[in-house]
Amino acid sequence: MNMRLTHLLAALVSAALACAAYADSHGGTQAKPQATPPDHGSTAPLGQRAGTGDSAKVLSTPNPYEGSKQAARDGQQIYLAMNCTTCHAYDGSGNQGPDLTDTRWRYGGLPIQIFDSIHDGRPQGMPSWKDKLTDDQIWKLVTYVESFGGSFPASDWQHAPQGDTKGENESPEANGQFLTPVPGTVPPPSQATKPPQ
Amino acid sequence: MPPSILLHTPHARRRLVAFLSSFLIVLITASAQAAPAPGEGVNPIPAPAPTSVSIPHKSVTGATLNFAPNEPHGQWLSEAHDWANTRYSDLNQINESNVARLKIAWTFSNNTKYGQEAAPLVVDGTMYIVTPWPDDLYALDLTQPGNPIKWKFEANPSPMGIGKACCDVVVRGLAFADGLIIYNLLDDHTVAVNAKTGKQVWRTKLGNVQSGETMTMSPFVVKDKVYVGDSGGEMGVRGWLACLDVKTGKELWRAYATGSDKDVKLGPDFHPYYKWMQGKDLGISSWPTDMWKHGAGASWGWVSYDPETNLIFYGTSNPGPRVPMQRPGDNLWTSTIFARDADTGEAKWAYQFTPHDQWDYDGVNENLLMDLPWQGKTRKVLMHFDRNAFAYVIDRTTGEVLSAQPFAYQNWSSGVDLKTGRPAVIPKMQPKPNIPLKVCPPDIGGKDWQPAAVSPRTGLVYADHFNLCMQVTDKVVGYIPSTPYDGMDMGRYPAPGGNIGEFMAWNPLTGKKVWAIPEKYLTMSGVLATAGDVVFYGTADGWFRAVDAWSGKVLWSQKLGSGIVGQPMTYLGPDGRQYIAITAGVGGASKVRADVRHIKEIQFPAGGDTTYVFSVDGASNSSSNSMMVTPGQGVETIPGPNPPSSPPPPDYDKHKATAPPPARRPQP
Numbered sequence: 062m063n064m065r066l067t068h069l070l071a072a073l074v075s076a077a078l079a080c081a082a083y084a085d086s087h088g089g090t091q092a093k094p095q096a097t098p099p100d101h102g103s104t105a106p107l108g109q110r111a112g113t114g115d116s117a118k119v120l121s122t123p124n125p126y127e128g129s130k131q132a133a134r135d136g137q138q139i140y141l142a143m144n145c146t147t148c149h150a151y152d153g154s155g156n157q158g159p160d161l162t163d164t165r166w167r168y169g170g171l172p173i174q175i176f177d178s179i180h181d182g183r184p185q186g187m188p189s190w191k192d193k194l195t196d197d198q199i200w201k202l203v204t205y206v207e208s209f210g211g212s213f214p215a216s217d218w219q220h221a222p223q224g225d226t227k228g229e230n231e232s233p234e235a236n237g238q239f240l241t242p243v244p245g246t247v248p249p250p251s252q253a254t255k256p257p258q
Numbered sequence: 259m260p261p262s263i264l265l266h267t268p269h270a271r272r273r274l275v276a277f278l279s280s281f282l283i284v285l286i287t288a289s290a291q292a293a294p295a296p297g298e299g300v301n302p303i304p305a306p307a308p309t310s311v312s313i314p315h316k317s318v319t320g321a322t323l324n325f326a327p328n329e330p331h332g333q334w335l336s337e338a339h340d341w342a343n344t345r346y347s348d349l350n351q352i353n354e355s356n357v358a359r360l361k362i363a364w365t366f367s368n369n370t371k372y373g374q375e376a377a378p379l380v381v382d383g384t385m386y387i388v389t390p391w392p393d394d395l396y397a398l399d400l401t402q403p404g405n406p407i408k409w410k411f412e413a414n415p416s417p418m419g420i421g422k423a424c425c426d427v428v429v430r431g432l433a434f435a436d437g438l439i440i441y442n443l444l445d446d447h448t449v450a451v452n453a454k455t456g457k458q459v460w461r462t463k464l465g466n467v468q469s470g471e472t473m474t475m476s477p478f479v480v481k482d483k484v485y486v487g488d489s490g491g492e493m494g495v496r497g498w499l500a501c502l503d504v505k506t507g508k509e510l511w512r513a514y515a516t517g518s519d520k521d522v523k524l525g526p527d528f529h530p531y532y533k534w535m536q537g538k539d540l541g542i543s544s545w546p547t548d549m550w551k552h553g554a555g556a557s558w559g560w561v562s563y564d565p566e567t568n569l570i571f572y573g574t575s576n577p578g579p580r581v582p583m584q585r586p587g588d589n590l591w592t593s594t595i596f597a598r599d600a601d602t603g604e605a606k607w608a609y610q611f612t613p614h615d616q617w618d619y620d621g622v623n624e625n626l627l628m629d630l631p632w633q634g635k636t637r638k639v640l641m642h643f644d645r646n647a648f649a650y651v652i653d654r655t656t657g658e659v660l661s662a663q664p665f666a667y668q669n670w671s672s673g674v675d676l677k678t679g680r681p682a683v684i685p686k687m688q689p690k691p692n693i694p695l696k697v698c699p700p701d702i703g704g705k706d707w708q709p710a711a712v713s714p715r716t717g718l719v720y721a722d723h724f725n726l727c728m729q730v731t732d733k734v735v736g737y738i739p740s741t742p743y744d745g746m747d748m749g750r751y752p753a754p755g756g757n758i759g760e761f762m763a764w765n766p767l768t769g770k771k772v773w774a775i776p777e778k779y780l781t782m783s784g785v786l787a788t789a790g791d792v793v794f795y796g797t798a799d800g801w802f803r804a805v806d807a808w809s810g811k812v813l814w815s816q817k818l819g820s821g822i823v824g825q826p827m828t829y830l831g832p833d834g835r836q837y838i839a840i841t842a843g844v845g846g847a848s849k850v851r852a853d854v855r856h857i858k859e860i861q862f863p864a865g866g867d868t869t870y871v872f873s874v875d876g877a878s879n880s881s882s883n884s885m886m887v888t889p890g891q892g893v894e895t896i897p898g899p900n901p902p903s904s905p906p907p908p909d910y911d912k913h914k915a916t917a918p919p920p921a922r923r924p925q926p
Contacts (some may be wrong), residue, residue: 186421
């Protein structure tokens with residue numbers, strides 16, 4: 062069973078690498094997620110590979126157009142032109158596709174997670190746009206989706222996946238050791254890829 | 259009869275009074291023949307015309323119906339009950355005398371969270387329940403206490419359809435044929451399951467779900483053939499109806515809704531009644547260049563069959579995209595009814611209800627087949643409540659429209675010209691891109707897919723429908739594969755009257771309502787008519803009601819756990835009792851555009867997944883005040899009261915299924 066899991070994981074990792082390579086070779090932007098996991102050595106327990114710590118670097122990737130009104134306007138034009146409107150509604154409130162204005166996200170509401178949903182598509186009907194839109198266009202679309210107000214800023218990369226909200230209480234024991242990064246593997250969010258200009 | 263007589267307790271009486279006073283039962287029109295007998299007391303409807311009790315009541319219209327195939331008695335073998343789509347049962351144990359004693363006998367939850375639109379089937383002591391996606395199929399053993407699961411079939415369709423289906427991931431039902439339960443999966447497969455074992459016998463792929471095409475309709479079986487169609491009028495599909503072999507699932511033919519005459523199966527036998535539908539390849543030439551290729555015309559509604567002429571009848575959806583300025587022309591054969599040879603699929607006639615549809619008025623609603631005494635002679639007709647808010651009576655042998663009368667609030671047309679068959683469109687009600695327009699009815703029409711029922715005893719048709727309008731703003735769109743091809747920015751709001759639902763009895767001869775019950779909230783359930791002269795329907799906020807078929811008096815209501823968008827059915831249990839079943843679980847098109855929905859006073863209910871089964875006093879083999887153990891669990895030897903079933907209701911013998919219906923109408 063462990064062997065099989067290892068194989069599966071290896072396959073997933075190489076698939077992720079292939080995706081990243083593909084995007085890079087197709088004029089991917091500066092902010093492309095780096096899917097390379099830190100090397101824990103071949104004897105590392107599986108749990109360490111699958112834990113949240115490994116994905117932190119990816120999750121914290123900011124939108125290069127963070128807060129840009131022009132990018133949001135450009136994104137809106139893409140939203141209209143690509144027929145996003147029927148599934149997610151003209152106001153983003155959702156129809157057959159999920160509501161993009163609330164804080165409930167099937168596949169995560171961080172900028173890079175929204176990027177991935179648009180780029181690769183999702184199994185419940187969301188088409189993949191990687192062949193139709195450039196990464197730059199997708200980031201503008203992400204900016205427009207963020208303008209609905211339901212998504213999470215990249216700086217919330219730790220809090221958003223845990224459902225933390227502003228103003229809530231927190232037990233001193235709430236996090237325990239779980240989120241303690243493996244030293245040297247995760248950059249602090251502020252050091253993540255810089256937006257263009 | 260004052261409603262209080264129907265109630266056991268002061269508490270129940272108070273509740274009924276409170277409930278009844280919340281809406282009015284209105285006698286809208288009563289032809290001289292109709293003479294319905296309304297109630298009195300808290301029910302503000304006029305007193306009935308006094309007539310002798312001894313005179314057996316006479317059908318209002320004289321409509322006659324063919325209930326084939328409905329053997330053996332007391333089962334429910336297809337969603338529509340029979341080929342003619344009557345949704346009428348000859349069971350009459352439950353009738354005006356005891357319907358107020360209906361109580362929940364047992365329930366079944368299916369663990370899905372989407373709209374529950376299908377009626378269960380009952381075949382040979384087994385109840386079959388299909389769920390919305392993931393399209394699971396349950397077989398329940400009605401002969402055993404508690405109606406345990408005999409088997410469960412997991413179809414495991416792709417989740418892709420969840421985001422492709424416009425109006426929730428529903429399935430509208432099952433068909434039984436040749437020992438098989440047949441149904442459609444959301445991912446464009448039709449599957450046949452052995453009714454006894456629950457094992458898959460065949461599975462046929464009919465479309466590509468990634469393109470946006472899905473399948474939600476209930477299959478329809480005639481002898482050794484099963485008819486299935488697609489959904490996706492907002493997804494740029496090219497609609498079709500396919501005929502499969504019941505034994506193997508092999509596709510025998512497919513008829514498209516757009517394209518060449520060959521593809522639409524319009525051959526030498528095709529004789530549309532009206533001139534404007536005669537001509538070569540109109541499925542291409544009534545469109546701008548190539549737009550027929552993504553012109554929709556999906557067939558996701560109901561099919562009927564007339565054994566005398568060997569014709570099937572079914573309709574096609576709205577044209578795509580839903581921006582009419584982008585597709586000048588009649589857009590044939592969308593929003594159209596076809597009559598086709600059941601064996602070859604060749605069309606005999608067609609009629610387009612809404613040429614160049616501009617408001618999303620699909621033509622897929624049910625067609626009830628009946629023979630009507632019409633101006634001195636008997637005409638073989640079909641009766642159809644269209645989404646465009648007109649009720650049509652059409653000669654089913656020729657396609658001639660005999661009458662088309664509005665049944666719901668509408669302001670898009672000044673009427674249908676019976677000479678040409680064309681509706682007259684009010685020019686200012688035609689949407690233009692980027693300009694908001696208020697028009698009635700809305701996208702879901704004056705009535706959507708939820709099927710009507712007809713009773714041979716009253717000769718009336720029973721339907722629930724909408725009282726809604728929409729504000730629509732068209733936005734020009736382009737076709738991108740696997741995305742919507744739509745362009746309709748729309749929100750619904752109530753039409754004049756304050757209520758957004760209504761249940762009515764319709765006289766197909768006069769083209770008028772006989773009576774109507776306004777419902778504050780949306781009515782989007784199927785209807786069941788019975789020989790007990792009670793008809794059943796539900797509301798989208800969860801009221802399940804039984805109504806006197808003659809007068810429209812509400813005889814009984816039960817609030818269920820979720821809103822009702824399903825179809826009621828009835829069956830005779832293995833214990834000889836009549837049961838009524840309905841699955842409650844709001845969803846479907848009722849939940850489209852949630853934020854601007856309908857009315858503020860009533861919150862849209864939470865979803866549900868429960869089939870409720872009712873009987874007189876709630877008696878069944880699943881409920882008893884002394885039942886202690888469940889047989890089959892190894893504890894049968896425990897001494898003590900353990901009746902396998904509670905006794906039948908006291909008046910069981912009086913209303914045995916074989917007995918003639920009690921003569922009770924009209925009353926003083």
